[in-house]
Amino acid sequence: MKCKVGAKLLRIFFSTPAIMASNRGNSPSGSRRRKLNDTDFRDNGKPRGKIRVFCDTAGNAIASHYNQLPERGRVSRTQSKIYFMRNFNNWVKSVLLKTFQDRLRDEGQAQGVTALDLGCGKGGDLLKWKKGNVRKIVCTDIASKSIDQCKTRYNHNYKQAQGNIYKAEFLVADSTQQRLSELYRSDKQSFDLSSCQFVMHYSFESEARATMMVRNLCERLRKGGYFVGTTVNSDVLRQRLDQSETNTFGNDVYSVSFDSKDEFADYGHRYNFRLDGVVDCHEFVLQRKVLVELAKGFGMELVLWQTFSDFFAANSRSRENKDLMKTIKALEYYPSARPSSGKENDYCHADQVIADIKERKPGSEPKVGTLSQSEWDAASLYVVFAFKKVESEDEVFDVPASTSDDIPLLVISS
Template sequence: MDRPSYVRDRPNAEADNADLYHKPSSNSATVAKHYNEIRELGVEGRLYTKITGLRLFNNWVKSCLIRQYTKRGNKVLDLGCGKGGDLRKWSMSNISEYVGMDIADVSVGQAQRRYKEMNNNRFEARFYAQDCYGEPLEKTLRPVDYKADVVSTQFCLHYAFESEAKARQMMANVSTHMEPGAYFMCTIPNANWLEKKRRVLGDSFGNSVYRVEFAPGKATRFGTAYSFSLDEAVQDCTEYLVHMPSFVQLAGEYGLELKDCIGFHHYYTQQMQRDDATGLFWRMRVIDEERPEISKDEWEAIGIYLVVVFRKMQ
């Protein structure tokens, strides 16, 4: 599949000011420490890294998802909100209420500050620091019976697959706090893609921007760990395969039905048939005159991820 390349006379605008990787949980204290310590690059800093194209592309995917599944006045629960990099995306969808939760307390503090610094806030927001997957949300969430129209977990849900017990706690947290008909949308690593690479290349593979290393052994439904690194974003962090048949089955047990499951490369092709998504792609300057294409290595790394969407049954 062809990588995006620059075409002249496209609309231009300032890139979306958002973080890419804001992940909760796993071996809770270790992961919280890891993401709390990732240095803040700032808006300009994020535009001049080896993975700038990847960052902007993935932010575009999240923006498309938010626009596609969010309506004016919706209430949002963001599990793994990190530094609040998606707050402006939610604001553009005219939501009424936002709850952000993340295991990394330093990141949650930064998200709170980012919200306070936003001009003309269109929604109420509150933030909580806790393990969104290993513990019931009711530990900190107020009101305890809060229900959202949209639940979002971006680039973080794979930590819940450390064990079946943790995955079930995650699904209980999600389902309990969804209105009937609400959407649960997430972006996760594609376990099939990773396993295919592993079969061909062995337990360790990657390129100039990412690296994956598996311990020897057969993949299982829960707890198959691998070490993941991504330039300027993640360094040797332990992640877990999300076995999609198990995920779909588990979601069904908690009253959710699968609506979409599509790789990022194919999601790009699909969305670029839509005028609004195409316009957003150029306004966010995923590619422009300074960066006329997404590099081959970035494009390969983009292929790691899936868009997955569930809907809570009535």
């Protein structure tokens, strides 16, 4: 079958040696009605913090889903159909967090950042915080087993760093139901940066839940602080649903199912999302305009809203970010003897670029770093965003809509 390449030009950045990767498996977080128990964790007899539990999640479908997810070993992860997609998503998160930590430093926060990781999951971002200018982090999630694993990872990192690492606080809570400000160890706790990765859309079950989630992410930010995250792009959901002959769309990597093709409601518009081996549960449509209005109520202005494609294009030029791609295998080397996808035409975009290089340089054996079309169809559902707590009501930012969906691709050798 002949390759069909989209009309849009691929974003190609020629580079020397280095290149190249997701952690969609984070879960939502927060707090609820009653404090159940405290659990001390110790390392070599010395206290290493405490997990404090503030919600009963037995009946919560989202918490139940993530509590039941098995811990996969490294070998199992490398055999996954979405191995490179998950690595690419991790690259996006790493660059996003570092970008705004650097911005805070440049804007005068030189003493180290205090951060809130809402929806921290199993602690997949702990090393990202460790590599940044962070002095304290509060990790919270609705899934108790995820927090257990997050705390264990932190203890491991603490031991490896011989204590030379940021302080951490851990809460099991449902952030869509209770104010976290009432649960912190210190009633004066404030943050320079709050992060909510692949979680925000879960809260849009109702206006009350979404408002509480945004409150928790924003109300304790200092002036000039940032709220950053990743979430599902409702514009892409709408486009793909309209293009489908049914109420379902996807491929062998992911699928999205709606009950109907009705216009999206501001809150409570439910769909089921499945991602190979990682997610299979309901989510809710989050529309940009609704989130922006909610955030404004807490003194926040939108400063960034980009598709993963545009975020990649804007951040893949630097040597540091390219080296990170290579380290975490954010992109798949192609051609490959064992490509991640065996589907016909899943690498048409890469084949076209390689053919163009060979035509210009006869006898060359070019390689590129990219994602398969199947993985990109799933990864391109997402956007990155950032809000800033403004100094005055007069500070307004013009953030145009980002719509690019070009598949990430870097030329490694030509």
